[in-house]
Amino acid sequence: NAGVTQTPKFQVLKTGQSMTLQCAQDMNHNSMYWYRQDPGMGLRLIYYSASEGTTDKGEVPNGYNVSRLNKREFSLRLESAAPSQTSVYFCASYKRGRFQETQYFGPGTRLLVL
Amino acid sequence: GQQVMQIPQYQHVQEGEDFTTYCNSSTTLSNIQWYKQRPGGHPVFLIQLVKSGEVKKQKRLTFQFGEAKKNSSLHITATQTTDVGTYFCAGTSGGSYIPTFGRGTSLIVHP
Numbered sequence: 124n125a126g127v128t129q130t131p132k133f134q135v136l137k138t139g140q141s142m143t144l145q146c147a148q149d150m151n152h153n154s155m156y157w158y159r160q161d162p163g164m165g166l167r168l169i170y171y172s173a174s175e176g177t178t179d180k181g182e183v184p185n186g187y188n189v190s191r192l193n194k195r196e197f198s199l200r201l202e203s204a205a206p207s208q209t210s211v212y213f214c215a216s217y218k219r220g221r222f223q224e225t226q227y228f229g230p231g232t233r234l235l236v237l
Numbered sequence: 238g239q240q241v242m243q244i245p246q247y248q249h250v251q252e253g254e255d256f257t258t259y260c261n262s263s264t265t266l267s268n269i270q271w272y273k274q275r276p277g278g279h280p281v282f283l284i285q286l287v288k289s290g291e292v293k294k295q296k297r298l299t300f301q302f303g304e305a306k307k308n309s310s311l312h313i314t315a316t317q318t319t320d321v322g323t324y325f326c327a328g329t330s331g332g333s334y335i336p337t338f339g340r341g342t343s344l345i346v347h348p
Contacts, residue, residue, distance in 0.1 A: 154334050163246065165325065165340035166280070173334060181335075213279055217334055222287075224268060224329065226336060228279040 124149050127229035129214050135235045136204045144199040144232050146214030154217035155197040156181075156226070157189060159210040166213065172197055204236045239264045241328050243339025251347050256313040258342035260326035269302055269309045270336060272325045280325060316346050 127148045136142060148155065157169040168181030170189040178189050186208060188200045201208060214229040240263040250256050260269065268287045272280040284293055286302035286309060293300045299312045309328075313320055323343045327336035 156335075163340065165243075166338045168335065171335060219334060223285050224270065224334075224336075225282045225285065226270070226272075226280075226327070227282070231279050 126150065127214055127216055127227050129212075129229035129232050131232060132230065133233045135237065136201075137237050138205060140204050141200070141202050142204065143201075144212055144214075144234075145196070146198060146229055147196045148214075148216040148227070149195065150216060150218065150227065151194070152216035152218055152227075153194070154219070155191065156215045156217065157187075157197070157199045158213045158215065159183065159208075160213060160231075161210050169199065169212075204234075206236045208234065209236045210234060239328065239330055239337045241326060241337045241339040243326055243342055245342055246340065247343045247345065249345045249347065250316050252318060253315050256316050256320070256344055258311050258324050258326075258344075260309045260328070260339050262307045262328045262330075262337075264307070264330050266306050266328040266330050267333075268329050269306075270327045270329075271300060271309075271311055272327065273322050274325065274341070275322045278322075283324075313344075316344070318346050318348055320344055321346050 130145045153174045156171045158166040172178045172191040175194045212232045215226045218225045243260045270285045271283040274280045290304045291302040297314045301310045323341040325341045326339045
């Protein structure tokens with residue numbers, strides 16, 4: 124199993140450009156998440172998807188849109204990138220077992236907006 | 238909404254010294270999870286605590302969940318350079334599937 128995969132690993136954008144960050148998981152998890160990580164700010168939730176066909180806003184959704192394409196894939200779109208969106212983006216999926224709950228994170232996408 | 242505070246933000250230690258990071262929640266938690274993120278890496282699950290007063294050990298790491306299920310700690314005995322990274326706690330309450338993360342404690346170990 125690959126776990127959670129993300130593409131691209133790195134990206135440089137100019138202000139106003141758009142892009143989509145891709146995420147896929149092969150663990151058959153229902154819930155998926157997008158976080159951004161900035162120095163000293165920890166992990167902040169952008170959007171999440173509790174199950175296929177549903178998406179909801181997290182703590183910092185402005186400037187982003189998401190699509191839960193199917194159970195495996197959850198993409199994050201920046202329609203008009205801004206320098207404030209320079210960050211590391213992590214996708215995660217959530218396993219809710221009978222005795223344990225675990226988030227599995229992808230390797231991250233490092234985004235620089237100039 | 239639920240908030241999880243984590244202290245300290247940074248901790249410098251000499252190799253061999255102990256290290257502790259603390260998490261406090263504004264609400265009672267159903268469970269708390271701990272993650273480790275190596276520099277340049279992604280968060281990796283370490284452990285989950287569910288029961289009031291629970292203590293779990295993983296080699297040199299000791300995890301505690303408070304009696305009121307509102308606080309937790311991670312203690313590392315005799316740190317090694319391999320312990321370097323940021324440690325996050327994440328709490329879940331009620332039936333939520335959205336963990337609330339603390340801001341993390343970055344551990345720097347000096348050889």
